Amino acid sequence: MSKTTTTTKALSEWPLWEVFIRSKQGLEHKHCGSLHASDAQHALQMARDVYTRRQEGVSIWVVPSHTITASAPDDKAELFDPAGDKIYRHPTFYAIPDEVGHM
Amino acid sequence: MHAAASAHIDYLLHLADNAVVLGQRNAEWCGHGPILEEDIAMSNISLDLVGQARLLYQHVAALKNDGSTEDSLAYFRHAGEFRNYTLLELPHHQALVGYAVDNRDYAVTIVRNFLYSALMALLWEQLQQSTDAQLAAIAAKSLKEVRYHLRHSHDWLVRFGDGTDESHQRAQAALNQLMPYTQEFWTVSAFETQAAKDGVGVDVTGLRNDWHTLVQNALAQATLQMPSSDGFVTTGKHGVHSEHLSFLLDEMQSLARAHPEGVW
Numbered sequence: 191m192s193k194t195t196t197t198t199k200a201l202s203e204w205p206l207w208e209v210f211i212r213s214k215q216g217l218e219h220k221h222c223g224s225l226h227a228s229d230a231q232h233a234l235q236m237a238r239d240v241y242t243r244r245q246e247g248v249s250i251w252v253v254p255s256h257t258i259t260a261s262a263p264d265d266k267a268e269l270f271d272p273a274g275d276k277i278y279r280h281p282t283f284y285a286i287p288d289e290v291g292h293m
Numbered sequence: 294m295h296a297a298a299s300a301h302i303d304y305l306l307h308l309a310d311n312a313v314v315l316g317q318r319n320a321e322w323c324g325h326g327p328i329l330e331e332d333i334a335m336s337n338i339s340l341d342l343v344g345q346a347r348l349l350y351q352h353v354a355a356l357k358n359d360g361s362t363e364d365s366l367a368y369f370r371h372a373g374e375f376r377n378y379t380l381l382e383l384p385h386h387q388a389l390v391g392y393a394v395d396n397r398d399y400a401v402t403i404v405r406n407f408l409y410s411a412l413m414a415l416l417w418e419q420l421q422q423s424t425d426a427q428l429a430a431i432a433a434k435s436l437k438e439v440r441y442h443l444r445h446s447h448d449w450l451v452r453f454g455d456g457t458d459e460s461h462q463r464a465q466a467a468l469n470q471l472m473p474y475t476q477e478f479w480t481v482s483a484f485e486t487q488a489a490k491d492g493v494g495v496d497v498t499g500l501r502n503d504w505h506t507l508v509q510n511a512l513a514q515a516t517l518q519m520p521s522s523d524g525f526v527t528t529g530k531h532g533v534h535s536e537h538l539s540f541l542l543d544e545m546q547s548l549a550r551a552h553p554e555g556v557w
Contacts, residue, residue, distance in 0.1 A: 225329075225330050226328065226330070227330070228452070231448070232448070232452075235334075235444070235445065235448065236330040236331070236334065239330060239333050239334035239337055240329075240330050240333050240334075243333070243337060
């Protein structure tokens with residue numbers, strides 16, 4: 191990239207967007223990255239150019255990054271560790287009848 | 294060669310040369326785009342154009358059946374044999390500035406892409422009905438690509454025009470500089486007239502009103518003024534070019550000419 195002032199200006203002035211792409215086979219949109227853009231339409235267009243060049247997708251969502259509320263990494267222990275020893279929550283203890291076949 | 298056959302080939306070369314010259318010109322931004330995402334977008338557009346040129350050159354090579362290949366047509370013809378619009382070979386600079394890399398102006402790039410894409414969106418649409426089935430198929434593929442190029446350049450044109458004072462001023466300057474070159478679209482050449490008569494090509498003058506409306510609407514949205522488009526009419530499609538084409542071809546053709554039998 192050229193080292194012009196516009197580069198830094200664009201990156202500092204344009205908000206960040208999270209990009210979600212639904213692939214041809216996929217049922218759901220999956221997060222695939224983020225980019226800077228001046229507004230939602232601009233973000234969509236750029237997402238098309240950056241993230242669907244190799245036929246990755248048939249649908250794009252863009253979401254302003256600031257609207258996402260994320261869990262704090264520091265809360266990891268109390269949020270997620272307690273689930274660690276509750277293996278009975280996985281349905282692996284049921285015998286699957288033969289008629290059901292592969293699940 | 295028979296006049297119709299010769300016009301047919303010249304017409305295809307005109308379309309191919311337009312695509313390859315603008316593709317090569319826009320590729321200069323690769324690695325130097327204003328921001329990463331736009332760098333990729335412009336490279337995508339270049340690749341679309343080079344892809345269109347390849348299909349057209351391959352078709353010409355098959356019609357000529359004289360040992361020509363897509364490579365010989367792109368790399369071993371000199372500037373006087375190229376039939377692209379002069380508009381497409383101009384550098385990415387505003388008028389009357391130096392030619393240093395830093396003098397490139399993205400407003401020029403965007404305005405040029407917009408003026409050309411607006412024409413090609415109309416032209417490819419009509420060419421889907423060409424009596425040349427291969428050309429009709431290339432038109433169908435290219436139409437999808439150019440509609441995106443048009444959307445891309447239109448969006449930036451509006452952002453520039455309706456943006457800051459500086460972006461507005463630069464977009465207007467680029468328009469004032471480039472609009473006179475669009476006169477060449479509407480001055481018909483013998484090969485275009487013959488190709489249109491044979492059903493291979495399209496009478497481009499018939500697209501003028503639609504093109505004008507399209508441009509006018511975009512400029513209104515971008516709060517830009519329609520500049521005058523009179524003055525000198527360029528003659529690129531007749532093979533008489535500006536000084537810029539030779540330099541562009543020199544760079545594009547140098548590798549193939551240094552290693553004439555080279556293959557990947």
